Amino acid sequence: MEFTINRSAFIKQLTDVQRAISSKTTIPILTGIKVVLTASGLLLTGSDADVSIETFLSVEDEANNLTIESTGEIVLPARFFSEIVKKLPQDTFSLTVTDGYQTEITSGSASFNINGLDANNYPHLPEIDTDDNLIFSGSILKQIISQTVIAVSNQESRPILTGVHFVIENGEFLAVATDSHRLSQRKITLQGANDSKYDVIIPGKSLVELSRMIDDSNPDIEMRISENQVLFILGNTSFYSRLLEGNYPDTSRLIPNESATGIEFSAPKLLSAIERASLLSHESRNNVVKLAINAAEQKVVIYSNSPDVGNVEEALEFSNLSGNDLEISFNPDYMKDALRSFGQTEIKVAFTQPLRPFTLVPTEDTTQFIQLITPVRTF
Amino acid sequence: MDKRQLYDNFIAIEEEMKRMLSSFETIKSDMTGVLENNAELEIENQHLRERLSEIERQTSKDFNESSDANLSKSRQNLEKLYDQGFHVCNIEGMYGSRRVDDEPCAFCLDLIYGEREI
Numbered sequence: 001m002e003f004t005i006n007r008s009a010f011i012k013q014l015t016d017v018q019r020a021i022s023s024k025t026t027i028p029i030l031t032g033i034k035v036v037l038t039a040s041g042l043l044l045t046g047s048d049a050d051v052s053i054e055t056f057l058s059v060e061d062e063a064n065n066l067t068i069e070s071t072g073e074i075v076l077p078a079r080f081f082s083e084i085v086k087k088l089p090q091d092t093f094s095l096t097v098t099d100g101y102q103t104e105i106t107s108g109s110a111s112f113n114i115n116g117l118d119a120n121n122y123p124h125l126p127e128i129d130t131d132d133n134l135i136f137s138g139s140i141l142k143q144i145i146s147q148t149v150i151a152v153s154n155q156e157s158r159p160i161l162t163g164v165h166f167v168i169e170n171g172e173f174l175a176v177a178t179d180s181h182r183l184s185q186r187k188i189t190l191q192g193a194n195d196s197k198y199d200v201i202i203p204g205k206s207l208v209e210l211s212r213m214i215d216d217s218n219p220d221i222e223m224r225i226s227e228n229q230v231l232f233i234l235g236n237t238s239f240y241s242r243l244l245e246g247n248y249p250d251t252s253r254l255i256p257n258e259s260a261t262g263i264e265f266s267a268p269k270l271l272s273a274i275e276r277a278s279l280l281s282h283e284s285r286n287n288v289v290k291l292a293i294n295a296a297e298q299k300v301v302i303y304s305n306s307p308d309v310g311n312v313e314e315a316l317e318f319s320n321l322s323g324n325d326l327e328i329s330f331n332p333d334y335m336k337d338a339l340r341s342f343g344q345t346e347i348k349v350a351f352t353q354p355l356r357p358f359t360l361v362p363t364e365d366t367t368q369f370i371q372l373i374t375p376v377r378t379f
Numbered sequence: 380m381d382k383r384q385l386y387d388n389f390i391a392i393e394e395e396m397k398r399m400l401s402s403f404e405t406i407k408s409d410m411t412g413v414l415e416n417n418a419e420l421e422i423e424n425q426h427l428r429e430r431l432s433e434i435e436r437q438t439s440k441d442f443n444e445s446s447d448a449n450l451s452k453s454r455q456n457l458e459k460l461y462d463q464g465f466h467v468c469n470i471e472g473m474y475g476s477r478r479v480d481d482e483p484c485a486f487c488l489d490l491i492y493g494e495r496e497i
Contacts, residue, residue, distance in 0.1 A: 180484040374483035
């Protein structure tokens, strides 16, 4: 196996593949990166058994400047290999596998010899045997991921809730995540998905890695789902993730259908008020802020109290307050996460009862995106 | 002379330890008393709270219709468990497990207060 390649093109792909490689894996060969050289190009693979990333550098792409002397395959220690390649002196470098699994990397006058491993011992990538695919625009998928993963649970004791629930039915795509304290749900209409019907749970961590790989140069992303794997194809790169097994709890009944009190805020202004209030709530034992709504006087005030430090009170700016008076307490951190996901926009908050969850939706479009927060009971 | 003093020291330490042991015992029995007292007060407090909420419910019946008055006996039991800090939902077999840091759980609240078609 011997080839020469443009270093910066190679590093770009290597960085993507490295996202999948973890130093904490229990299977030693997975700390390595698999390099397969065929007549048509170079295939790089990285995996941590949950997530696998594969990328192809074609011989036909001139930017790669790939010249192949002889084909073959090898597994190289990922950490050293990438650090070495990144620090090589010239614009191109050559890689040669010599005796056994000895690998020589040369660029200009620098020459490294590192020990590789037999590529036959590298685990096989999952196989996705379906042609049924769904196409997302990269920026939409990235947005959906960032809006839902905030609500994913990080408690390993509740494995199902560490994933995002993807439901595709009747040409509609729904992504929902909850850690049982709050919930985030996003809906879009998916072009060309009329017959597809899927119900899968994708680990939140995988989606975070995936969204980091989506940049502006990836306009479309193809998604394929098999029984226990999902595959996302971004140009020359394939991203495989394990699916979580089990049934996702029914979240539709958590979202209230009607409301007793409705009010509108500007998301960034409410966010800064909540941030101020949480300065003190973080010091107290139960970390809550209280929101008091008085419909008759048209007044909305948030309070937070920390017995050791002091208390804060702030009258909020709002519009369109209607319904019953209400006092409700909640964890400000969940509120902050939810408000950040709205960005610079007007939002509508709807309450039912002091002990039931309340919802936040954008005022402009109240059905596509919804955040739900469960209040804290105070005595 | 030195040996004699060594022995005296031992006696002195022995006396000291005996005294400490007896004061240990007194403190221990005092603490048991305080704990008992505390438990009694806690029970009494709970009774008083119940009484208080009963009175509050009577005085402000129309203010908050969601209060316990409308809940069935079994839902009240679930609410009590939830308030004590346990999950009553059974998502992933969580029923009866401790709610981490007493954080709220939307699934539990739905079970307790949600509408259910029977």
